[in-house]
Amino acid sequence: MxxxxxxxxxxxxxxxxxxxxxxxxxxxxxxxxxxxxxxxxxxxxxxxxxxxxxxxxxxxxxxxxxxxxxxxxxxxxxxxxxxxxxxxxxATPVFIAYFTAFVDRSGRLNFRKDIYGLDQRLLQALLIAGNE
Incomplete structure (x- = not known):
């Protein structure tokens, strides 16, 4: 090819x-x-x-x-x-983090669309962990 x-x-x-x-x-x-x-x-x-x-x-x-x-x-x-x-x-470690909410350099809170649909999975994991 x-x-x-x-x-x-x-x-x-x-x-x-x-x-x-x-x-x-x-x-x-x-x-x-x-x-x-x-x-x-x-x-x-x-x-x-x-x-x-x-x-x-x-x-x-x-x-x-x-x-x-x-x-x-x-x-x-x-x-x-x-x-x-x-x-x-x-070797240099590479860590990739996915945030839909963050504070920018000016101290402002920002929200972004959850394009990968991971926030719901995170919420479920936190709810389960909170109930243990």
């Missing part, structure tokens, strides 16, 4: 950086050229992967033990559209 793959570049839906990590769901973190989507209340625009708002900062954090990869070099690679695979020398 033929494989279709879009090369890195400014119009790539995955943006300029993609972060792969082992998981059984083939989920990864990625940049996006559509930064305005982070301002939307309903943000289920991806097909299961997770868009991140500041991929350059995450890359710099993950590569902080690699002095040959400064934030300036990371940004230069992002702008050039060159493909480069890097493997971290040390």
């Amino acid at each position: 033929p494989v279709v793959r879009q090369k890195p570049g400014p119009d790539n839906p995955l943006g300029s950086i993609k972060f792969l990590f082992p998981n059984s769901y083939n989920i990864y973190l990625h940049d996006t050229p559509s930064k305005s989507l982070f301002d939307e209340n309903l943000r289920a625009f991806s097909h299961g992967c997770i868009r991140i708002s500041e991929p350059g900062r995450l890359a710099a954090f993950l590569l902080k033990d690699r002095p040959d990869w400064s934030p300036e070099k990371i940004n230069a690679y992002r702008k050039a559209g060159n493909e480069k695979f890097l493997t971290l020398s040390r």
